[in-house]
Amino acid sequence: MSRLATNLRVVGTLGMRSVRQTFRRPQLMAPIVVFPTLLLAIQTGGAGSAVDLPGFPPVQSFLQFMLAGAMMQSVMLAGNSGGIALAVDIEMGFTDRLFAAPISRFTIVLGRLAGTAALGLFAALWFLAIGLIFGAEIEGGVLGALIAVALATAAAVSIGGVGSSIALRTGRASIVQGLFPLVFVVLFLSTAFFPEDLMVEPARTIAKYNPLSLVVEGIREPIITGVNAADVLWAALTIAGIMAVSLLLSARALRHRLATGG
Amino acid sequence: MRRQDIATIVALVDRAKNELLRVPGAAVPGVLAPTIFFLGLNGVFGSLTQLTGFTTDNYASFLVPVSILQGAGFTGAATGVNLARDIEGGWLDRLLVSPAPRWVLLTGLVISASLRAFIPATFVLAVAFLVGAHWPGLDGLLIAYAMAAVTAATAACYSSGLALHYKSQSAAPLMQAGMLALILATTAYAPLELMQSWLQDVARVNPMTLVVDAVRQGFVGEIAWEETWPGILALAGMLALFGALSLRAMRRIAM
Numbered sequence: 001m002s003r004l005a006t007n008l009r010v011v012g013t014l015g016m017r018s019v020r021q022t023f024r025r026p027q028l029m030a031p032i033v034v035f036p037t038l039l040l041a042i043q044t045g046g047a048g049s050a051v052d053l054p055g056f057p058p059v060q061s062f063l064q065f066m067l068a069g070a071m072m073q074s075v076m077l078a079g080n081s082g083g084i085a086l087a088v089d090i091e092m093g094f095t096d097r098l099f100a101a102p103i104s105r106f107t108i109v110l111g112r113l114a115g116t117a118a119l120g121l122f123a124a125l126w127f128l129a130i131g132l133i134f135g136a137e138i139e140g141g142v143l144g145a146l147i148a149v150a151l152a153t154a155a156a157v158s159i160g161g162v163g164s165s166i167a168l169r170t171g172r173a174s175i176v177q178g179l180f181p182l183v184f185v186v187l188f189l190s191t192a193f194f195p196e197d198l199m200v201e202p203a204r205t206i207a208k209y210n211p212l213s214l215v216v217e218g219i220r221e222p223i224i225t226g227v228n229a230a231d232v233l234w235a236a237l238t239i240a241g242i243m244a245v246s247l248l249l250s251a252r253a254l255r256h257r258l259a260t261g262g
Numbered sequence: 263m264r265r266q267d268i269a270t271i272v273a274l275v276d277r278a279k280n281e282l283l284r285v286p287g288a289a290v291p292g293v294l295a296p297t298i299f300f301l302g303l304n305g306v307f308g309s310l311t312q313l314t315g316f317t318t319d320n321y322a323s324f325l326v327p328v329s330i331l332q333g334a335g336f337t338g339a340a341t342g343v344n345l346a347r348d349i350e351g352g353w354l355d356r357l358l359v360s361p362a363p364r365w366v367l368l369t370g371l372v373i374s375a376s377l378r379a380f381i382p383a384t385f386v387l388a389v390a391f392l393v394g395a396h397w398p399g400l401d402g403l404l405i406a407y408a409m410a411a412v413t414a415a416t417a418a419c420y421s422s423g424l425a426l427h428y429k430s431q432s433a434a435p436l437m438q439a440g441m442l443a444l445i446l447a448t449t450a451y452a453p454l455e456l457m458q459s460w461l462q463d464v465a466r467v468n469p470m471t472l473v474v475d476a477v478r479q480g481f482v483g484e485i486a487w488e489e490t491w492p493g494i495l496a497l498a499g500m501l502a503l504f505g506a507l508s509l510r511a512m513r514r515i516a517m
Contacts, residue, residue, distance in 0.1 A: 030435030038443055045461030046451030047307050054312075181294045188302025200321075203305025 007110075010103045014111020019118050021085055028085060031077040031180070032123055037130065040070040043193065055197050059224050064136040067127055068148070068220035069192035072212070074123035075156035076183045080176065082116035083163020087173035090257075105258065109168070109250050113160050120156020124149040136223070144222030147232055151219045154239045161246025168253035192216045214238045270362045274370025275377065281344075282378070292340055293382045296333035297389055300325060303451070304393065310452055317453050318482040322395040326386065327477035328450045330406055331470070333382025334413040335441035339434075341375040341414075342421020346431045354515075364512040372418045372505075379414030383407060395481060402480020405490060409477050412497045417441045419504035426511035448474045469496035 022028045040063075048062040059065045086109075089095045098108050128138070128145060138145045167176050187193070189203055190212040199207055207213050218235020221228050300322075308321040318324050348354045357367055383406065391397070398406065421437035428436075447464045448471040454462055465471045476493025479485055 026432050026435050030439065034435055034439050035442070038439060038446075042443075042446040042461070043451065045458045045464075046446070046449075047310060048458045049313055049452065049456045050307070050310055052313060053309060181298050184295075184298050184302060188298070188306055194306045198309045200305050200308030203302075203308075 007104050007107050010107040011111045011114050014098075014108065015114030015118060018082065018085060018112055018115025022081060022115070022119060028081045031081055032074050032119060033126060036070050036074040036077070036123075036127075039073070040066055040127070040130070050194070050198075053198055055195070057195055057224065060137050060139075061135065063131060063134055064224055065220070066193065067131045067136060067223055068216050069187070070130075071124050071127045071148070071152045071219055072155065072190075072192050072216050073183075073187055074127065075120040075152050076159050076187065077180075078119040078123055078156050079116055079159030079161075079163050080179055080183055081163075082112055082119070082160040083167045083176040083179070084173050086112050086164055087167035087171060087176045090167065090171040091173060099258065105254060106251065109164050109254060112164055113157050116160030116163075117153055117157045120153040120160075121149065123156070124152035131223075138223050139225055140222030140227045144227050147222045147227060148219045151215065151232070151235050151239065154236070154243070155215050155219075158239050158243035158246055161243055161250055165246055165249035165253045168250060168257055171257070186210070186212055190216055211238045211242070267363065267366045270360075270366045271370045271373060274367065275374045278341075278344075278371075278374030278378065282381075292333060292337045292378070293385045295336055296329040296382050296386050299332060300329035300386055300389065301393070307451060310456075313452075313456055315453065315455050320394065320396060320482075322390055322393050323481040324478065325451075326390040326395050326481055327406065327474055328445065328448075329386045329390070330383045330410050330477060331413050331445050331474060332442070333386055334379040334410040335417045335445050336438065337379045337382060338375045338414040338417020338419075339421045339437040339441050341371050341378075341418040342423075342425040342437045343431055343434045345371060345422050346425040346429065346433060349425060349429045350431060358515070365509055368419075368422065368505075368509055368512050371422055372415045375414045375418035376411040379410045380407065383410040398480030399485065401485050405480060405485070405493075406477050409473055409493060409497060412501060413445075413473065416497065416501045416504050419501065419508040423504065423508035423511045426508065426515050429515075444468065444470050445474075449478075450474065469500055472496040 022032070044061075044063045044066050050056060051059060051062050051065070057065075086095070095108065099105060128149065132138070138148075140147065163176055163179070166179065167173075170176070189206040190210040191199075191207050192212070196204055196207050196213065214234045215238050218231050218238075221231040304322050304325055307325075310316060311319050311321050311324070316324075345354070354367075358364075387395075387403075387406070417437075420440060424433045424437050424440075427433075447461065447468050449457070449465055451457075454465060454471075457465065472492040473496055476490050479489045
């Protein structure tokens with residue numbers, strides 16, 4: 001078997017383990033599905049009249065507008081959960097056993113990220129399904145839905161890379177878990193839940209320069225207006241940038257862990 | 263109540279206090295989460311006050327009661343998670359073989375949750391005043407603190423019941439999500455008339471709506487007894503219900 005095929009097999013196996021682990025542990029699954037779904041329901045029900053505000057972009061419903069935010073919240077928490085699970089593996093010594101195995105070390109990280117990608121895909125499909133069931137239309141059609149799902153999945157990998165790099169660097173689940181509040185800070189200070197022009201200062205200005213807003217808009221536009229190449233491109237470039245930085249940080253943290261043993 | 267029962271309750275409250283002093287980070291999530299939600303939601307949904315029919319022009323004032331109760335709910339839920347950890351670690355088994363009655367063990371947990379609820383409530387209030395929330399008056403402040411303490415006790419009973427049933431920290435999401443749903447499925451984000459009809463129906467039958475309205479009155483207007491007593495009654499009812507269920511679970515748990 002070629003080296004590439006071996007590595008792909010390792011990534012696939014570790015990715016599958018990661019997905020199973022998440023589905024078996026409610027603590028890891030709840031932030032990805034339960035909390036974002038609950039917040040989506042409460043926010044659309046409670047603040048649904050916001051679509052009547054002057055300046056709110058034309059949308060079919062507030063649920064349609066909020067789907068991208070819910071997806072983003074879910075994939076960010078999926079990335080964070082992946083980091084926590086990797087840190088737990090390090091604490092329990094499982095990662096040490098993988099380091100001793102005759103496999104490429106970086107496949108250990110890629111395996112975890114493959115699992116995070118699968119969870120991101122699941123989350124995107126979950127919220128699309130919820131939107132469709134409760135009457136939200138996807139203005140971009142099948143292509144728009146595919147773009148939204150692809151961007152959300154890629155975003156999960158890029159955020160998962162950040163979680164993995166911190167897990168590898170610190171080796172402590174409690175530290176990665178401590179990033180949970182930060183996820184919400186970044187989300188609230190983006191256009192995930194409301195149009196930028198209607199946000200209150202200083203949140204509006206921060207959201208304007210928050211790269212996450214570009215990702216959210218890339219996912220939202222195909223849902224609320226239709227496919228717009230510029231929005232998709234900006235979102236893809238932002239995700240690629242975050243992914244490149246996070247993978248670089250993960251590689252450095254992995255090298256540091258291998259060199260120092262901790 | 264015997265003197266030794268009181269001593270046991272005080273010892274259990276002391277133990278919870280020690281955790282706060284020795285592991286300061288343990289209180290951080292309970293304080294951070296409602297504060298981040300308060301600031302975040304205020305920045306995001308602040309312009310909702312422009313809608314016709316909104317009862318105040320200051321969204322921070324409208325939102326702060328929800329964040330205080332959310333902090334109390336999280337604090338109570340954390341008590342359940344800690345109890346589940348104590349069950350997994352065998353600490354509760356040692357308490358169960360002691361001559362202390364089971365209601366005393368539960369009371370210690372519940373009182374410690376009530377006292378801890380003052381930390382997030384104070385932090386959220388301080389932040390809220392900084393961003394321009396209205397001063398609710400001394401009576402409004404008293405109502406807010408009292409209702410936060412009883413909400414934390416109710417949440418502690420609810421989550422302790424789950425911890426005693428599942429005997430695992432895996433039940434933590436159920437504890438947190440349950441309290442979050444109870445507190446947010448109210449007039450949390452907007453007045454009843456501006457909410458979507460399905461959530462209006464839920465909020466109307468959710469007793470926590472009465473509690474939110476009772477805490478909110480001082481921040482958005484004047485304190486009135488007609489707005490206060492339904493909240494007291496609703497909280498008393500929920501505390502009695504979840505208290506009875508958790509006591510039943512505590513009495514049934516096998517050593």
